[in-house]
Amino acid sequence: MSSAPGVNYLNEKSGLWSWLTTLxxxxxxxxxxxxxxxxxxxxxxxxxxxxxxxxxxxxNIVDAATYNQFMTFHGxxxxxxxxxxxxxxxxxxxxxxxxxxxxxxxxxxxxxxxxYCLMVGAAISFWSLFYHGADTGWTFYTxxxxxxxxGTTWLVxxxxxxxxxxxxxxxxxxxxxHKLRAPGMTFFRMPLFIWGLYSTAVIQVLATPVLGITLxxxxxxxxxxxxxxxxxxxxxxVLFQHFFWFYSHPAVYIMILxxxxxxxxxxxxxxxxTIFGYRAIAWSSIGIAAVSFFVWGHHMFVSGQSEVAGIVFxxxxxxxxxxxxxxxxxxxxxxxxxxxxxxxPMLFALGFIFLFTIGGVTGIMLAVTAVxxxxxxxxxxxxHFHYVMVGGTLMAITGGIYHWLPKMFGKMYNEGVARFSFVxxxxxxxxxxxxxxxxxxxxxxxxxxxxxxxxxxLNKVSSLGAWTIGVGFLFALYVVVDCILRGKKAPDNxxxxxxxxxxxxxxxxxxxxxxxxxxxxxxxxxx
Amino acid sequence: MMWWLLMQSAxxxxxxxxxxxxxxxxxxxxxxxxxxxxxISCVLVIGGFIYFAFKYKRRSENDKTAYISHNNFLEFLWSxxxxxxxxxxxxxxxAIYSQMRTFPExxxxxxxxxxxxxxxxxxxxxRKSSGELLIPVNTPIKLVMTSSDVLHxxxxxxxxxxxxxxxxxxxxxxxxxKYKGEYQIFCTEYCGEQHSGMLxxxxxxxxEEFDDWLANDPYKGLAMEEVGQKIYTARCAICHxxxxxxxxxxxxxxxxxxxxxxxGGEKVMVDENYLRESIMNPNAKIVAGYPSGQMPTFxxxxxxxxxxxxIEYIKTLK
Ligand SMILES: [Cu+2]
Ligand SMILES: [Cu+2]
Numbered sequence: 001m002s003s004a005p006g007v008n009y010l011n012e013k014s015g016l017w018s019w020l021t022t023l024x025x026x027x028x029x030x031x032x033x034x035x036x037x038x039x040x041x042x043x044x045x046x047x048x049x050x051x052x053x054x055x056x057x058x059x060n061i062v063d064a065a066t067y068n069q070f071m072t073f074h075g076x077x078x079x080x081x082x083x084x085x086x087x088x089x090x091x092x093x094x095x096x097x098x099x100x101x102x103x104x105x106x107x108x109x110x111x112x113x114x115x116y117c118l119m120v121g122a123a124i125s126f127w128s129l130f131y132h133g134a135d136t137g138w139t140f141y142t143x144x145x146x147x148x149x150x151g152t153t154w155l156v157x158x159x160x161x162x163x164x165x166x167x168x169x170x171x172x173x174x175x176x177x178h179k180l181r182a183p184g185m186t187f188f189r190m191p192l193f194i195w196g197l198y199s200t201a202v203i204q205v206l207a208t209p210v211l212g213i214t215l216x217x218x219x220x221x222x223x224x225x226x227x228x229x230x231x232x233x234x235x236x237x238v239l240f241q242h243f244f245w246f247y248s249h250p251a252v253y254i255m256i257l258x259x260x261x262x263x264x265x266x267x268x269x270x271x272x273x274t275i276f277g278y279r280a281i282a283w284s285s286i287g288i289a290a291v292s293f294f295v296w297g298h299h300m301f302v303s304g305q306s307e308v309a310g311i312v313f314x315x316x317x318x319x320x321x322x323x324x325x326x327x328x329x330x331x332x333x334x335x336x337x338x339x340x341x342x343x344x345p346m347l348f349a350l351g352f353i354f355l356f357t358i359g360g361v362t363g364i365m366l367a368v369t370a371v372x373x374x375x376x377x378x379x380x381x382x383x384h385f386h387y388v389m390v391g392g393t394l395m396a397i398t399g400g401i402y403h404w405l406p407k408m409f410g411k412m413y414n415e416g417v418a419r420f421s422f423v424x425x426x427x428x429x430x431x432x433x434x435x436x437x438x439x440x441x442x443x444x445x446x447x448x449x450x451x452x453x454x455x456x457x458l459n460k461v462s463s464l465g466a467w468t469i470g471v472g473f474l475f476a477l478y479v480v481v482d483c484i485l486r487g488k489k490a491p492d493n494x495x496x497x498x499x500x501x502x503x504x505x506x507x508x509x510x511x512x513x514x515x516x517x518x519x520x521x522x523x524x525x526x527x
Numbered sequence: 528m529m530w531w532l533l534m535q536s537a538x539x540x541x542x543x544x545x546x547x548x549x550x551x552x553x554x555x556x557x558x559x560x561x562x563x564x565x566x567i568s569c570v571l572v573i574g575g576f577i578y579f580a581f582k583y584k585r586r587s588e589n590d591k592t593a594y595i596s597h598n599n600f601l602e603f604l605w606s607x608x609x610x611x612x613x614x615x616x617x618x619x620x621x622a623i624y625s626q627m628r629t630f631p632e633x634x635x636x637x638x639x640x641x642x643x644x645x646x647x648x649x650x651x652x653x654r655k656s657s658g659e660l661l662i663p664v665n666t667p668i669k670l671v672m673t674s675s676d677v678l679h680x681x682x683x684x685x686x687x688x689x690x691x692x693x694x695x696x697x698x699x700x701x702x703x704x705k706y707k708g709e710y711q712i713f714c715t716e717y718c719g720e721q722h723s724g725m726l727x728x729x730x731x732x733x734x735e736e737f738d739d740w741l742a743n744d745p746y747k748g749l750a751m752e753e754v755g756q757k758i759y760t761a762r763c764a765i766c767h768x769x770x771x772x773x774x775x776x777x778x779x780x781x782x783x784x785x786x787x788x789x790x791g792g793e794k795v796m797v798d799e800n801y802l803r804e805s806i807m808n809p810n811a812k813i814v815a816g817y818p819s820g821q822m823p824t825f826x827x828x829x830x831x832x833x834x835x836x837x838i839e840y841i842k843t844l845k
Contacts, residue, residue: 064720136715143694144677144719149818231695237678238693271583273592277602302680303691304698307628311621318613322606328572329605333598335579339590342580350580357572361565364613368620371558373627374687376542377680377715402695441542443684448723452711496588527594 008410008507022511023108028115029094035119036082036090037477043077044470046070051432053449057456064449068135071447072155075138080159081122083389084251086397087258088204089114089169092197094408096173098433098501098508099191101182101517106175106343110168117165127151137447139248142229142240146221153222163208166254168355170204173197174311182500184519189280190498191523192275195282196261198237199289199324203250207293211247214240238303253292253480255389257285259396260327263349266399267285267331269497270346271338274524285321291320301372310369317367324360328353342494344418348399351426355391359384362437377447380440384435391429397478398425405480406494410507411487413479428468435461499523542830547685547710549704557616562793564612568578584695585820627688630701630788634669635662641672642823643718644725644765655830657761658713660729663737667703676823680716683729691716696723704731720775721765724796746832755840758833769844776822777814788815802838 009026050070053060062070067226093111097104105111128134128151136145136152145152177198183191220226227233229240264298268275275281297305297313330437331353340346362384366372375381398421405413435458444455452457493502506512535680546552637660638649647657672681674694681700682689690700705709714725732740746754759779761766766775787797788799790813795801804811806829809822829837 064723068720068722078792079658141678141717145676147820148719149758149820153712208543231693233697238694270742272585272590274594274596276595277597277716280602304693304696307625310624314620314624315617318617320609321613326606330602332572332576332579333595333601335576335583337593338579338583339585339592340580340583341585350576353576354573357569361568363618365558365561365565368557368561368616370618370623370627370687372625373689374554374558374684376689377682392772438542443544443682443711443713445682445713445723448545450723494845501561515715526592 007509008505010409010507012077012510023104023112025093025097025104025108025111026408026508026512027091028093028111031086031115032090032093032118033408035115035122037197037480039077039081039122040086040473041477043074043082044473046074046077047466050074050468051463054109054451054459055463056460057451057453059450065135068137068450069133072134074139076125076134076155076159078389079138079251079255080125080162081118083255083393084166085118085162085169086255087185088173088197088200088254089165089392091117091262091397091400091404092173092200092258093169093312095404096176096194096197097180098407098504098512099194099494099499099512100177100185101500101519102180103511103513105172107172111172114165114172117168118162119166121158121162123158124161125155128158133201139244140215140218140240141244142218142221142230142235142237145218146230153219155219155254156215160212163212163215166204167208170201170208173201175203178289178391180374182519183519188279189519189522191261191281192259192264192278192281192285194260195285196258196264199285200254203254203289203292207247207250207254209253210243214243214247217243221224238300238305239395241300241303242296242305246293249296249299250292252385253288255393257288259352259393260444262396262400262403263331263352265497265499266345266349266396266403267334268524268526269403269495270343270349271335271340271526272336272496272526274522274526275330276333276336277326278522278524280326281330285412287323288320291316291323291330291348291357293512295320298367298372301369302376314367314369314372318364321360321364321367327477328357328360334471342419344413344415344422345399345403347419347422347426348395348402351422352392352399354394354426355387355395355429359387359391362387374443375440377445378440379436379444379446382446383436383440386433386436391433395425398422401476401480403495404501405408405483405487406490407506407508409484409487410490410505411483412490412494413487415485417475417482418479421472421479422474424475425469426472428465428472430471431465432469433465435465439510444522498525508513543687544685544711545706546687547704547706548687549705550623550626550702551685551687553626557619557623560619561616564616627701628701629666630669631703634667634701636669636671637662638693639670639681640828641674641681641725643676643713643821644714644721645713645762646714646725646727647828648682650741652741654745656745657758658727660727661737661740662704662729662731663734664704664731666705666734667701669699669701671697671699673697677718678716678727679714679718682713682715683710684713685710689715700729707731707733724765730764735764746836750838751836752843753840754833754836755838756836758829758837761827761838761839762825776817776825779841779844781845783844789813790815790817790819799838802841803834806834806837 053067109198131151134155136150227235229235229237297309298317301310439458492504492506578813592770640647648660649655672692674692676814679692686700690698710729712729768774768778770780771778785797786794807826809821813819
């Protein structure tokens with residue numbers, strides 16, 4: 001069944017209902033895009049408010065209780081609603097089937113269900129606002145999260161439901177990759193983005209249930225006083241931290257692995273060069289995913305866990321550093337003797353390497369037990385994970401969105417404004433978060449509503465940087481909206497890329513390819 | 528700017544507060560090494576890609592590129608060299624961490640009690656203090672810590688020392704300050720509304736001064752309300768203003784002798800007995816407009832003299 005010319009997945013059916021009931025992975029991808037970008041705007045607004053409150057010592061705009069709500073919602077929204085679904089569920093959904101030459105994912109109905117799980121979960125989370133919100137931080141540490149008297153139960157329940165979205169997407173992707181690859185598409189001919197998504201999917205399926213159980217136990221503790229985490233009833237509050245990080249450390253890789261995959265796509269495409277060390281990058285994704293399950297204790301060096309545990313977790317964490325270093329070196333080596341174009345997506349990819357390298361080396365510092373004792377729960381940690389999550393994942397998502405906009409909507413975006421958004425985001429990012437490393441070294445603890453006068457100058461700088469990032473993302477949003485509404489018609493393969501998604505029309509037809517593609521070589525055959 | 532910050536950070540204190548224990552100095556050396564190693568890696572990677580990016584900038588649309596799929600030697604090299612560095616800093620960190628976690632036999636023990644949102648200390652002879660920990664110089668100190676409500680974390684940046692304080696169990700921390708002086712104590716585990724206000728001072732004094740202080744009655748020669756004021760500053764100020772403004776709890780200004788409306792609309796007269804009950808059994812009567820369970824009990828923590836003192840002090844606030 002092939003579509004008539006001019007008919008594509010966007011115009012094939014119309015009306016809101018056709019979207020809400022669609023089984024097309026591309027349409028579901030676009031629905032994820034709209035949800036994730038909206039959540040990002042909300043989470044970002046909280047970030048702006050946080051930095052406004054921290055602009056000067058003492059009270060600036062709100063009281064301590066409200067500030068704690070801001071930081072809780074910023075963290076919870078950005079992790080559970082933006083970064084976790086951001087790459088796999090949004091970009092992954094759209095491009096995974098296209099890039100392996102499939103018509104759709106293995107279970108289209110489950111795919112739609114996972115979007116509804118995210119939306120219902122998000123709605124439940126926001127419902128907490130009607131019960132005085134939540135003020136536990138996104139980590140929900142017990143026993144504070146048991147005692148605090150507000151809508152925390154709703155926020156936790158929402159995160160629980162959103163977990164199903166993640167599990168279902170992961171399951172879908174694993175089966176799709178195993179079963180639906182085009183003829184000739186062997187595992188080692190898959191684009192590296194697919195390897196990233198595949199490793200992520202494994203983590204999603206194996207780790208998310210643990211989060212689910214932990215959150216359920218927390219809800220039971222809050223509503224029925226079962227006494228598993230509450231020390232007043234003989235429970236162990238530190239046990240919660242073990243459970244929580246057993247998921248949440250691998251979750252860090254749910255956030256970063258597919259982002260790394262995007263970077264491999266961008267680097268090869270905009271330097272017109274085959275990737276250096278394909279197998280090393282592919283295996284390192286699997287390696288990172290495997291080791292990521294055994295490092296959770298590095299969040300707990302000063303929690304009261306045993307000294308031996310601290311040392312073992314420090315050692316294992318060092319091991320994750322190796323495959324991460326391999327990837328970075330391979331990307332740099334790919335540039336060697338390439339033909340490098342400084343288009344907006346490439347700028348984001350290079351920005352990623354820049355920021356991720358800093359995030360990586362500071363991660364090693366934090367993995368060193370004796371040094372982490374000083375840095376733990378200070379702004380050094382805040383700076384570190386923003387370098388990895390924002391400097392890494394968000395840069396990759398933004399670059400990826402620009403890169404794939406012509407494919408998704410069949411329109412070209414405004415290159416000049418897109419580059420300008422990069423400049424603002426990149427500079428703003430460093431101005432925001434670099435000073436936070438210094439603040440952490442000076443000893444400023446995180447989650448502080450107020451701080452000593454000595455910390456004021458750098459906090460001011462940091463706030464100015466944050467607002468610059470905010471403006472940068474407004475420009476990025478403009479680029480996306482402008483592209484969709486007014487962009488010039490895009491050719492099928494504007495960047496001369498080699499992966500399969502570019503071999504079909506822009507935007508693709510409902511069934512992705514009019515004739516079944518057959519694969520005869522690797523993904524990056526730039527010769 | 529980043530260059531400048533990096534160069535600054537590579538200097539003596541690397542932006543950390545001056546090291547005040549031997550262990551802190553060791554942490555500094557390791558941290559200094561990490562900073563340099565990181566700086567060099569960043570220069571290699573970032574410098575490397577910037578160099579390549581400009582050197583191999585696209586000249587025309589039909590540029591031919593080299594087809595280089597891999598290089599086993601290089602790949603081995605850049606897996607193995609980082610691995611060696613990681614192992615080195617791991618072992619180095621382990622060595623210092625073991626020292627942090629090995630408690631000297633002859634340490635002077637102090638009990639630490641964390642509670643929303645203040646730190647209290649009790650010495651072996653029963654001497655208590657709040658908001659200020661006084662210790663002798665050049666003596667190993669062991670803190671035995673617990674919390675009466677939620678998690679807190681005891682952190683002295685100058686000593687590079689930190690340990691979570693967990694309700695229902697004891698955790699411990701030790702250090703041996705080298706210099707006399709005043710150091711900052713922070714709470715670094717999020718513990719609710721006034722987490723950032725849960726500060727205390729650590730004073731390192733000479734042995735003689737310490738022995739003197741330990742043996743003396745802290746309230747000698749003080750009037751009742753002066754005793755109360757000390758308690759107020761150390762334990763209540765984080766939640767109660769001295770005027771009638773709301774903070775976490777109601778302000779104390781003009782409280783005494785007034786009629787207070789409780790949750791559910793009942794009214795009580797604020798007299799000494801009400802104040803005492805509010806301090807010892809705060810959940811018995813909740814003031815309208817405030818959550819229950821927020822105010823911790825001070826039963827068993829304040830002496831009879833201190834309770835009376837604080838009540839007398841509240842009575843003076845108009
Ligand atoms: Cu982790
Ligand atoms: Cu705290």
